[in-house]
Amino acid sequence: MKKAKPVFRAVIQATYKENFAFRSNMAVSLIVQPIYFLVQYSIWRAVFQVHDTVSGFTFKTMLFYFAVSSLLGFLNWDDADGTLQRLVQNGKFITFQLRPIHHLYYAFFQKVGHRILAFWVELVPILGFYLLFGIKPIPARPFWAIISVALSFILAFLINYTIGTMAFWLVKTNGIRRAVLVFKDVCSGIFLPLTLFPEAIQKVLFFLPFQFISYVPARVFMGSYELAGITLSIPQIVGLQAIMVLITYLLNRLVWYFGIRRFTGVGA
Template sequence: MIGSEHKPKSIILKQLNILKATALATYKDWAAYRSHLAVSIFVGPVTFLVQIFIWNAVYSAENRLDSTLSGLTLNQMLAYFGIATTINYLIYDSADWDLQTLIRTGNFITFMLRPVSHCYFAFCEKIGHRLLALWVEFIPVYLLFLFVFKINLIPANLVWTLISISLGFVLMFLINYCIGITGFWLTKTEGLRRAFLVLRDLCAGALVPLTLFPDFIQKILFFLPFQFVAYVPTRVFIGSYELAGISLSVPCVVGMQAVAVVVMFLVYKLLWYLGIKKFTGVGA
């Protein structure tokens, strides 16, 4: 009985050790090429400058500089994009590309022989990669947006914001990993991958706030998991949530976000079960 009580603890400890070792190795590996990450420091601010020009023109054309557009003032619109941009540095993921490359080259066969699932290994890699991005990308851009662009980057509730961003982090990984699993069926997946990523970003509110869509599209987006990747963390950061005419409290929408993570995990398990049967190791 004593041995059985300690067994769950030893399993958890083993998984934590794998996470620590993999994340640290990934951190050190990418740290040698941190200039590759540093380039993205310019991408976010330049993209945001474009947003400033676009939305200033839109509000000026509509004579709305002192009023609202879809319930958002010009300052609120720019704050939305500033917050969404900085959050993206924390939740960015490339699991789809990594998995599809392994499948296409046949190198995935090595992971079938390892005592740890590739999904968990890839998730640990993402943690290490984003830990490096925290000080190489996120902090410099955060300070730039805060002091140069004067964007309010102080969350309405720090605890709920951290929880929501963490759930968005996991959900982004699971969605991208499911895209990567399509590599078990398709020989060339780059076209599908690019199309799906554009659709994901559009439906997640990364390109435009979801409240700008027509009401019937908002109702569809409300039931899709994509909003929980970027739109929900951004709205939780701001301190309020509204979509398709539905206003929810922050704890309620974060709870829905947690449910979306569980559902997406089940989708991943199903796709993995079906896809792994298709792997033949071609190219290995």
């Protein structure tokens, strides 16, 4: 592990420098996100003119939720699935089999380097935009919020990376991969708080890992958690989030085991 630390640091630095040259691509979100937020603002303002609360949310807490979930979206974004797919399909993945570092960890620290750059290119300006609307995404319980965001960061990567392993079985995975990613985003609560779904769907979502990417950390920021009629304390839901990260990691290793056997079994 001590020998691996310099490698991880080098991967982070190299990824940061490489993407710094293309930071203008990230800056596009500075146009898209404010427009998306203004649309959400207009829709929910109209809704709350009729209702004081919706599924326990007031207009103010709804805006707070969307602000936090969008910031989490910027922080958690990665292309681990697409990158792994391209490496497998063009044959370059075989070079990682000869390297001293496992590709899973290499890809993770690539994400770290990329998101460090995104922090000041995307997150800080968007945060300033939210402040103009009086939205201050300050967590009710900072300690647990930091842990929850870190777990969300890891879980989002593990899920995307696991999706990318479909390339070991399928020649073309773009369509399936995009469908799965959209399903993941909907079920994570990025577009809508999960409590707005019918109760039957909420019960299903409670047992899926996706809520822990966006909905759970956003609720931790708000200081309370409730889904499908189940109310948990902040330490309890963060603990459950940690367990889900472990389960997803083990699932990823299992899928990887069978995927790499297939990859090497066809002559790679």
